[in-house]
Amino acid sequence: MVNAVQNIWRHADANPDHVALRVDRRSWSYGELRAHARNAARELAGRGVTRGDRVLIMLPTSAEFVFVYHGVLALGAVAVTVNTLCTPREIDYFHSDAECVLAVGCPDTRDALLASSDRPAWIVEPDSLVAARTPVDNAMTYVEADPVDAAVLLYTSGTTGSPKGAVLTHGNLLACGRSLSQIQGLEPEDRVGTALPLFHVFGQASVMASVQHAGAALSLLRPFDAVQMLDMAVSHRLTMMAGVPTMWNEMLHADTPITADDLPDLRYFLTGGAPLPHAVRIEFETRFGARVLDGYGLSETTGAATGQPLAEEPKEGSVGRAVPGCQLAILGADHQPVPAGEIGEVAVQGPNVMREYWNRPDATAAVQSGPWFLTGDLGRMDEDGDLWIVGRLKELIIRGGYNVYPAEVEDVLYRHPAVVECAVIGIPDERLGEEVAAVLVLQPGHDLDVAQVRTWLGERLASYKVPRVYHLRDALPKGSTGKILKRAIDVDDVAQHGIRTRRSDSTKATA
Template identity: 35%
Template sequence: MLNLSTVLEDSARNAPDKTAIVFGDMRLPYSMVDNVANQVANLLVSRGIGKGDKVALACPNLPYFSFIYFGILKAGATVVPLSVLLQGREIAYHLADSDAKALFCFEGTPELPLGARGKAGFEATEGCEHFFVLPATALATESEHGESIWAALGGMSSEFATVQTAPDDTAVILYTSGTTGQPKGAELSHQNMLLNTMVCDKMFPRSDGGDVYLGVLPLFHSFGQTVIQNTGFLRGATMVLLPRFDPGDALAVMSKEGVTFFAGVPTMYWAMLTKIHADGAEVPSTLNVAVAGGAASPLEVLNDFEKTFGIGILEGYGLSETSPVASFNQLGRPTKPGTIGTPIWGVEMKLIDADWNTVGGEGPGEIAIRGHNIMKGYYNRPEATAEVMNDGWFRTGDIATRDADGYYSIFDRAKDMIIRGGFNVYPREVEEVLMSHPDVSLVAVLGVPHESHGEEIKAYVIRSAGSAITEDELIAWSKENMAAYKYPRTVEFRDELPMTASGKILKRELR
């Protein structure tokens, strides 16, 4: 018997009155979160949903997310978390692709009409039988979109005997936003998710007075799910939820709630530092662990954060397919800024070429990973699984080097590499140089088609506040600071860059 819901159940048993979730003025103890999850499990069973069935959840960072997530797991079913930015047509695709029997969907807001989109997606999907609305108004028993969760839970017992699941049973199907083709569902077992959570818990020191986690990374993503929610609940921490990232709000909440642990993507750190320097926002004093993943952090941001907050950012690396954490700059070993550290406990990494041959020395090569964190495969996609799996190894599509101490440094996605006139150019390297210019606040570099060179290098730049630098000036500076085949030939200034829900820059939307 191994069920991921143990991370909640154990803490509810050991510290029932401890605050599990803070949302605005709401303070929810572990016992209550566990009780509502039990009611959700009873509801699912009463509707004929049980072991092995798939249940989709479309919800921002609200207490609902944890209630439903653990309720589904307790019932022995599989959670299919969906991005809250999906349109109706995309929701229908995910429901059909995952064979979801039910959808729990947040009602939404005028800015984010998720309830209407969810309803449209549900109605377009034949096999999906149940639609539960998570109302925007607390405890509302009616919704224009369908059956309110609170009405459905009426009369449901708050006691439930968690269904026995095997270590290899699927706990979660996480959809990866593939840059090519349709999204694929990575099947992660209870063992994948639980071991990743336990290793994360061991890796980060606990705070003496108890931990307070800021949950602003989307919980529907693997990073927020494992590193914030599941690890936080495993160690009996308090999770402070913010439904959307705003640098000012995040800093204010950190100070107000005494946040000790923050995990984010590099653009979040960049935005908070920009806010502090531009508006004199207060620097939270309680933070003692800051971790970053999702993309490589610019060295400028790492140095600025350490100077401003007095602690370094620990960088790690992982993917949906690896539950997600695969490597980290681990405490107790020297931190090397700009690297993704070394493989976590129980995980191996190596560099390979296009034909799976091992690349020795420093590389570069594509990262391959093997260990307890590797997905079972892509749901119902044996061919796609076979493309990325070989003898237990998973190939990531990320190009990296490895130093003499075994620390890996990602330079880029294999598919983002620019080939200009026969030379390989890694956008990340060009971005690092551009970020060192005082007039550059944020940048994304990519290849654009070119008649004679195949591809040409283009930079999309957000200027620093008050800067009036021109395209010609920045190109001239780049020419002096980079090899002739590397520097950008065109620069386009933008006020903002398109980003995913988790704050990664969406290069495909710039193409």
């Protein structure tokens, strides 16, 4: 029998004064973290929450989130963590679909949560759970759960149909923390910082669960700001930072004098959520002096599927190998493994894979093939087991019968000195079926000769992969973690207003 909070309890017993959590200039030890989680559990129990109940949590990344979340898990209840920007309609859907008995929010989310008068809600006031240094009370421990019992419901983005709740178990969360802390070499002396939202699997499981498995310290920043993130790395003497590619890119272009000399303790940058362009990786490592470790995971794999082995030099573009306890495969259309080096669908099996989609047996069956979870991502794997992600099955561009993988084109575009951000998409084309289009954000003050860019790309990519359409934007749409949302890009707008090139074109665009 287990519980996903057991690592906090274990470290609170063994080393109660060791720092577990930092937010700004405040910190809480493992003993205090356990005590505050117990306080939250008592409050939840007083409001009728019992084992197996679902509790909707609509709290920002904060100490309050950490305490309430672990209070829910300690009771054996299920945390349904959602974006604080959700509208009343979205909250109604999550609350109804998960059959929640209580919603927990804060003053900023009060109005949205209370829009439905029949929804029981607990509004956590600032510092209400953390103002006092609560003495450690051994009278209350956690509920013993089965490893397959639900601990968290994480709703997927719902790009097709209504969002689905991925059921992550107590065993999933513990396996994630164990495997990632092992592959990252996390120790109790480590200090890990992030601005990732904790309602999302990356911040909640990949970062927080692995830090707690090791008994290390977690520093939180909200909202993300490139300068403030680097300032936190200096003031908290971080040894690791976790984020997504857009965060690293913004830090590279931040107006700050901080360099590697100011970060003597920093060893690793943990990146995931989307492919990290090689050019950004090299420039980031050069400027800030720490190694970038790439990884790959989904909500359905508790945020953990691969990681970079510390003892080896990473292979360019690879997201590493299967984390301890997991297995990977590249499957063809017949769901059989393909030879090393060939592209197919990435499949995962192991203790990190979700139990099911909540109340969706058909959707669950659709992502299973024997023991394998089908990710919907396209990738290739070499004979050493190193994995490269080349795109989503649904993002694959088929141009005149040729397969174009957007991630490959984007990686090359990021090496162009005028490009800050980019997204490569397919747009309808009467002759070819689809045409390759690049949506670009330029460095301030830069102009772009798209014919020159096309020639530049042609020297680095096969001709059928080179975009023929270029569309400039001031910014690209992003999700809550900072990941670029291609589905939010208006394909018709790109097709109508993008600059179309031919070999004889000489057209300049200005940021």
